[in-house]
Amino acid sequence: EPEVTQTPSHQVTQMGQEVILRCVPISNHLYFYWYRQILGQKVEFLVSFYNNEISEKSEIFDDQFSVERPDGSNFTLKIRSTKLEDSAMYFCASKLQVNTEAFFGQGTRLTVV
Amino acid sequence: QKEVEQNSGPLSVPEGAIASLNCTYSDRGSQSFFWYRQYSGKSPELIMSIYSNGDKEDGRFTAQLNKASQYVSLLIRDSQPSDSATYLCAVTGEGGYNKLIFGAGTRLAVHP
Numbered sequence: 001e002p003e004v005t006q007t008p009s010h011q012v013t014q015m016g017q018e019v020i021l022r023c024v025p026i027s028n029h030l031y032f033y034w035y036r037q038i039l040g041q042k043v044e045f046l047v048s049f050y051n052n053e054i055s056e057k058s059e060i061f062d063d064q065f066s067v068e069r070p071d072g073s074n075f076t077l078k079i080r081s082t083k084l085e086d087s088a089m090y091f092c093a094s095k096l097q098v099n100t101e102a103f104f105g106q107g108t109r110l111t112v113v
Numbered sequence: 114q115k116e117v118e119q120n121s122g123p124l125s126v127p128e129g130a131i132a133s134l135n136c137t138y139s140d141r142g143s144q145s146f147f148w149y150r151q152y153s154g155k156s157p158e159l160i161m162s163i164y165s166n167g168d169k170e171d172g173r174f175t176a177q178l179n180k181a182s183q184y185v186s187l188l189i190r191d192s193q194p195s196d197s198a199t200y201l202c203a204v205t206g207e208g209g210y211n212k213l214i215f216g217a218g219t220r221l222a223v224h225p
Contacts, residue, residue: 033212043157043201043215056212091156098211099145099164104156 002026004105006092012111013082021077021108023092031095032075033102034067036060036088043091049075050098082112115140119202119216126223132189134219136202139183145211146178148187149201151218157201161187192223 005024013019025032034046047057049067066078075094079086089109093102116139126132134148145164149157161176163169163185169176175188185204189196199218205211 031211035213042217043203043213045212045214048212089156093213095211099205101147101159101162102213103159104149107156 004092004094004103006090006105006108008108009106010109010111012113015084015112016081019079019082019110021079021090021092021110023075023077023105024073025075025092025094026096026103027073029094029096029103031098032069033093033095034077035091035093035104037091037107038088046077046090079110082110084112086110087112115143115204115214117202117204117214117216119200119219121217122220123222124219126192126221128192128194128223128225130192130223132192132196132221132223134187134189134200134202134221136185136187136216137183138185138202138204138214140204140214141180141183143183143204145205146176146185147203147213148174148176148185149203149215150196151199151201153199157203157215160200189221192221194223194225197221197223 007022032049037043047061048055064080089107091107092105118137148160163176163178173190177186201218202216203213
């Protein structure tokens, strides 16, 4: 069964360092998303991406964040200068069509020390 | 601010019983409704989707939607200990690219 794949599963980084979280969405899906979940809190929307551009972003997604689809399969989230409060689980999700179900990857646990 | 509200629980039910999980949402323009299951430390796993008023059944799961009351529910019949998890209600709004707005989740504990 097709699935969304994320790497790495766990990343530890020092405050101020750049991190890149990687995702391979389901191959025929067209809509891509990043969400995050701080421990014990809700899953929060960060950004949506369609047709090679950002379609919507939340207030959390400030200038420190960027997304890219560098080739036909990968979808990346970059955090330029990590802060302690960026520590969270980051989930990638993809959809076939805009009104269909979103399928989530297994997540990347980011720990900023 | 669009909100999705759920009772945090824990909801404790005996094995074999029916578990009933509820969710309300604030955006009357919401069009699509989903239930995800999340085990501790894992990602959300899609259980059910529902798009129109009424009931939708899939195996032991039934989703119910009432748009007039802005209310979504999930029934789990013949609950099993493996159903113990946090159940997340998620809704999408009209327009845009249909990001998901999640509730905080209801923790379900099924005891043998």
